[in-house]
Amino acid sequence: MPILAENKRARYEYDILDTYEAGLALTGPEVKSVRAGKMKLSGAHVAVRHDAAWLIGAHIPAYPKAGRSGEVDPYRSRRLLLHRRELKHLAGKGEQKGLTFVPISAYTKGSKIKLSFALARGKKRYEKREAIKKRDIERELRRTLKG
DSSP states (O other), rough: OEEEEEEEEEHHHHHEEEEEEEEEEEOOOHHHHTTTOBBOTOOOEEEEETTTTEEEEEBOOOOSEEEEESSOOTOOOOOEEEEHHHHHHHHHHHSSSTEEEEEEEEEEEEEEEEEEEEEEEEEEHHHHHHHHHHHHHHHHHHHHHHO
16 A cells, blocks of 8 residues: 555645545546545545535646647646535534545555645644644653663
8 A cells, every 4th residue: 555645734734533545536647646645635624515515726738648638727626526415414524614535645546546635723823833842842751761
């Protein structure tokens, strides 16, 4: 299960409440580009509307060896493949105030490309500073115990 793309800032910017997995509906050149590691999830989000879930704002550039694939918008919305009951569950969760769906990573599972996304609540600035301070204290503690 190699990770093809990762949103490293998601765990810093948000409190992760619950994680989900979905398939990605991609075109052929997009699949090759993602497998080559060219996908960027920073700034992307997941929206549930019209009985479908969509990955919005992810950047998948055109695969250079795919011929006439330069006409495709790299930032287009891509459909997430979920069961109907999962969509209804997510729609209810996503409508709560202050919660959003944030993509965490894209990876392969067998021959399929999957997206891991999370139900998250945004952190305040002071919470981010506390997390940095806690991480620095733990690092110093490990350093003193080691040497």
